[in-house]
Amino acid sequence: MRQQLEGSQAxxxxxxxxxxxxxCAYPISPQxxxxxxxxxxxxxxxxTPCEFVNVESEFAAMSVAIGASAAGARAYTATASQxxxxxxxxxxxxxxxGLPITMxxxxxxxxxxxxxxxxxSDAMSLRDCGWIQLYARDxxxxxxxxxxxxxxxxxxxxxxxxxxxxxxxTHAFEEVDVAEQGLVDAYLPPFRPRQxxxxxxxxxxxxxxxxxxxxxxxYLAHENHLRALEAIPRLAEEFAAVxxxxxxxxxxxxxxxxxxxxxxxxxxxxxxxxxxIDDLRDNGVRVGALGITTFRPFPxxxxxxxxxxxxxxxxxxxxxxxxxxxxxxxxxxxxxxxxDCPISTVVAGLGGRAVTRPSLRRMLVEATAGSLQPLAFxxxxxxxxxxxxxxxxxxxAA
Amino acid sequence: MFQIRIHGRGGQGVVTAAELLSIxxxxxxxxxxxxxxxxxxxxxxxxxxxxxxxxxxxxxxxxVLEPDAVIVQDATLLRPTQPGSGGSEVLSGLKPAGFLLxxxxxxxxxxxxxxxxxxxxxxxxxxxxxxxxxxxxxxxxVPNAVLLGAFAALTGLLSIDSVAAAIVERFRGPxxxxxxxxxxxxxxxxxxxRSHAPAA
Numbered sequence: 001m002r003q004q005l006e007g008s009q010a011x012x013x014x015x016x017x018x019x020x021x022x023x024c025a026y027p028i029s030p031q032x033x034x035x036x037x038x039x040x041x042x043x044x045x046x047x048t049p050c051e052f053v054n055v056e057s058e059f060a061a062m063s064v065a066i067g068a069s070a071a072g073a074r075a076y077t078a079t080a081s082q083x084x085x086x087x088x089x090x091x092x093x094x095x096x097x098g099l100p101i102t103m104x105x106x107x108x109x110x111x112x113x114x115x116x117x118x119x120x121s122d123a124m125s126l127r128d129c130g131w132i133q134l135y136a137r138d139x140x141x142x143x144x145x146x147x148x149x150x151x152x153x154x155x156x157x158x159x160x161x162x163x164x165x166x167x168x169x170t171h172a173f174e175e176v177d178v179a180e181q182g183l184v185d186a187y188l189p190p191f192r193p194r195q196x197x198x199x200x201x202x203x204x205x206x207x208x209x210x211x212x213x214x215x216x217x218x219y220l221a222h223e224n225h226l227r228a229l230e231a232i233p234r235l236a237e238e239f240a241a242v243x244x245x246x247x248x249x250x251x252x253x254x255x256x257x258x259x260x261x262x263x264x265x266x267x268x269x270x271x272x273x274x275x276x277i278d279d280l281r282d283n284g285v286r287v288g289a290l291g292i293t294t295f296r297p298f299p300x301x302x303x304x305x306x307x308x309x310x311x312x313x314x315x316x317x318x319x320x321x322x323x324x325x326x327x328x329x330x331x332x333x334x335x336x337x338x339x340d341c342p343i344s345t346v347v348a349g350l351g352g353r354a355v356t357r358p359s360l361r362r363m364l365v366e367a368t369a370g371s372l373q374p375l376a377f378x379x380x381x382x383x384x385x386x387x388x389x390x391x392x393x394x395x396x397a398a
Numbered sequence: 399m400f401q402i403r404i405h406g407r408g409g410q411g412v413v414t415a416a417e418l419l420s421i422x423x424x425x426x427x428x429x430x431x432x433x434x435x436x437x438x439x440x441x442x443x444x445x446x447x448x449x450x451x452x453x454x455x456x457x458x459x460x461x462v463l464e465p466d467a468v469i470v471q472d473a474t475l476l477r478p479t480q481p482g483s484g485g486s487e488v489l490s491g492l493k494p495a496g497f498l499l500x501x502x503x504x505x506x507x508x509x510x511x512x513x514x515x516x517x518x519x520x521x522x523x524x525x526x527x528x529x530x531x532x533x534x535x536x537x538x539x540v541p542n543a544v545l546l547g548a549f550a551a552l553t554g555l556l557s558i559d560s561v562a563a564a565i566v567e568r569f570r571g572p573x574x575x576x577x578x579x580x581x582x583x584x585x586x587x588x589x590x591x592r593s594h595a596p597a598a
Contacts, residue, residue, distance in 0.1 A: 004424035006417070138457075168459055171413075173420045173432040271457035356460040 002177045007139035007169045010176040011078075011104055012037025014143040016047040017184040018102075018150045020076040021191075022068035024053045024061040028083040029116050030166035031106035035078055058083040062090035062101075069099035070205055072196040074150065076101070080166055081108035084122045088129065091159075095130030095221070097206050098194070100153030100160070102146065103131075107267070107318075108166040109351040117352020118166040120266065120318035123295075124327050130221055132160040132228055133296040135266040137248070139169055139176050144247045145293075147179060148235050151188050155235075156228055163295075165268040167352070179243060187242045225297035232294055248291070250299035253306050255281065256288030261368050262307060263289045264332060265316040269348070269355050273316065276360045287364055292328065300335035309340040314367050316355075320347045325375045348378035399452040400555060401462040404542075405488045406471030409441040411542030415469070416447035418546055418568060422560040423451045431456045444475060446487075451555065463490075467497040467553060471528070471541050476500070476509055495519055497553050501528040501541045524552050524588050528580075531587075535580035536573065543569070547581025551588035558585045 003010075012034050015023075023042065025035035041047040051068075055061045061077045068075040079087065084105055094101050105123050109115040123133055134149060136142035142164040149160040164170060195203055209217055229250065236249030254274055256262045263273050270291045280287050290306055292299070307313065313336070315329040324330075326345030333343060346363055349355040359379050366372045402419060406412035413434040420432035428451050435446035448462040468489060470476060475488050492498065498518060500506060502525045506515050515523040526548040528541035535544075543565045550556045561581055566574040 004421045004430060168433070171434055173417045173430070174456065175424060175429065268459050272459045274457050354461050356463065357458070358463075 001180070002175050004173055004175050005178075006033065007142060007164065007172050007174070007176075008033030008106075009037050010139050010143045010178055011146060011164070011170075012041065013178045014146050014184075015076055015102075015104075016041045016050075017179060017181050018076075018147060018188055019047075019074065019184075019190075020050055020102075021073035022051050022053060022065065022075045024055050024064045024068075024075070024077040026055050026058050026061045026077075026079070026083065028058070028080050030108060030118070030170045031078045031080040031083070031104065033170060034104055034106070038076075058086040059090055062087035062094060062103075065101045065103075066090060066094050066097065066099055069094070069101050069193075070097065070197045072191070072193040072198075074154075074191040075099075076103065078104035078106065080106040081110055081116075081122045084126060085110065088126060091126055091129040091131060093206070094159045096217075098157035100150075100157055100191070102149045102153050102160045102162065104142075104146070105161050105163045106166040106170045107163050115351040116166075118168050118318075119350045119352070120163070121350075123161060123163045124319040126161075127296060127327065130158070130225075131296065132158050132225070132294070134160065134162050134294055135292065136162065136164045136169065137252070137268055137270045137291060137293075139164075139172060139174055140245075141248055141293075142169055143176055143178060144239065144243070144245075147184055147188060148232075148239055148247055152228065152231060152235055154191050155231060156224055157194060158224055158228060163267065168268045177245065183243055187239065229294070229297050229299055229301070248293040250292075250294045250302045251306055252291040252293060254289040254291065256290050256306060256311075258286060259288030259311060260286045261288070261312040261314065261364065263287065263314045263316050263364070264292060264303075264328065265289065265318075266292050266295060266328065267318065269316060269318065272355055272357060273360060276357050276364065279357070280361065280364060285365070285368060287368065295328070295331075298331045298335070300331070303332065303335045304339065307336065307339065307341055311341050312367060312370070313341050313343045314364070314372070315343060315345045317345060317347050318349050320345070320350075344372045345375045346372070346378055347376070353379065399450055399456070399458075400466045400553075401464070402449040402451075402467045402469065402549075403462045403465040404447045404449070404469045404471065405475050406445055406542070407441075407475070408439055408443045408445050409540075410445070410471045411540055412445040412471060413447045414568065415471070415542035415546060416449040418543060418561070418564040419449045419451075419549070419556070421567065422546070422556050422564040423449075425560050425563060426556060428453060429455050431458075435461065464493055465491060465496060466493055467499065467549070468492050469545055469549060470498075470500045471545060473500055473502040473509055476511065489514060496522065497549075498523040499545060499548055499552055500525050501545060503527040503530060521592055522552070524548060524591055526584050526587055528584060531580040531583050532577075535583065536576035543577040544580040544584045547584040548588045550581075551585045551592070558582060561585075
């Protein structure tokens with residue numbers, strides 16, 4: 001049923017319909033409303049059987065999720081920013097052990113300086129921890145990707161992060177068709193773990209692996225991720241058949257087929273980008289967009305197929321690697337290495353700075369003219385930089 | 399698309415007001431989006447929230463830069479800007495044919511808004527004693543839901559019944575009923591202003 005509700009509540013209700021048996025919770029903005037919503041559903045008996053575990057930290061949240069999943073329970077948690085970093089060690093264990101935990105990341109910047117607002121630095125910094133990463137463009141997609149995420153995780157024994165922009169989506173009221181229980185049950189079968197920790201039939205999970213086999217373990221993890229690239233489009237198709245609406249899979253192109261310039265982006269900024277593209281198209285500027293829904297595994301073949309020689313590419317990134325540059329850009333370069341597609345990186349919306357239509361329009365006009373720097377920062381405040389650089393100098397400066 | 403920006407202070411229910419507007423519009427079959435300005439949540443600190451209404455799905459995620467309507471829950475936010483204060487931003491970008499709604503017991507001219515009001519079309523600006531109405535009907539000085547009644551009257555965009563339904567959906571019992579009574583009083587107040595206004 002279509003409802004007007006907060007993104008966090010849409011996710012909480014959808015996750016509840018995925019019947020998690022263990023929900024671990026530790027609060028951090030902008031994620032907290034999600035686990036609050038789930039706690040109410042557990043307390044009221046609407047979500048049962050489910051154990052809601054208040055833990056003392058994010059490290060504990062992921063550790064409890066690992067234990068629950070290893071014992072055969074469908075496990076869920078949610079976090080953001082510093083909270084995600086605090087569970088970093090456990091994240092590698094979850095993926096290394098092949099435990100299909102599903103987690104929401106309400107994307108938020110990382111301090112210092114402390115900043116509670118939205119960007120993608122948190123999830124991007126855990127890019128290589130072996131989890132699948134899906135990025136939602138709006139709250140419908142955020143809700144639906146959780147249903148697909150649980151199914152994907154359990155089918156492949158790989159944990160899944162569903163990334164949704166903190167505040168911009170988590171705190172936005174908009175209409176969402178929260179999937180009905182019967183349809184979720186039809187799409188998502190009960191969790192059948194491959195092996196279970198059971199005192200009656202003991203097994204060892206997570207034994208030490210030495211140099212003789214560690215490379216092979218990682219190789220198999222990579223192969224498994226590549227299987228996700230085949231599974232995700234099929235699961236998205238099946239989702240559409242069951243729920244009667246499309247669910248994003250690997251990528252989502254927008255007016256990109258005949259575009260001279262294509263903006264590649266992840267998450268909610270794609271909505272504003274689409275508005276700017278329509279506006280520029282009305283003025284005869286041939287631009288398009290390519291949304292990356294699945295960032296890990298990276299859908300290199302799908303990206304290559306979606307772009308053609310001669311198209312300029314702007315990677316609009318909500319995080320970056322100091323001393324390096326764009327993070328998504330690296331994957332794009334690798335995917336397009338045999339293509340004649342010049343790529344620029346535009347870092348935008350760090351720490352909650354609004355990504356506005358006028359700024360995007362200005363940047364895209366520059367980009368179509370070929371005058372964009374290889375690495376640019378949208379709306380960089382040069383006056384502020386000047387004031388900062390005129391400040392105190394330590395040491396023996398003249 | 400119709401875009402609304404609500405200015406107030408932490409504790410006045412600024413974010414809730416935007417959410418209720420979106421719920422009322424959704425109930426009338428429109429697409430609606432409401433979101434806060436994501437500041438640190440402190441009582442008394444300036445807070446901004448946004449609401450968009452449209453006949454088609456809303457994709458835009460930027461803050462409302464050029465509002466069709468500005469709702470001011472605390473008139474002290476209209477004072478001339480001090481360095482570091484957000485005062486000057488309250489009316490920024492307000493469209494020439496936009497609407498202005500201020501919670502105040504005094505005339506808009508007394509707040510230094512005569513020029514602003516003169517630039518807007520006749521009947522597009524209103525002063526509503528929302529805090530007083532809230533004290534009377536709710537027993538607490540929370541003007542947010544009250545102003546939504548005034549907004550319905552000022553803009554004609556939403557029916558007062560949809561606003562009332564959104565209020566009681568959020569606030570059960572006497573608090574909801576009191577807020578509905580106050581919102582209806584604010585609605586009547588603005589309709590009264592309108593009937594006395596000179597023809598445009």
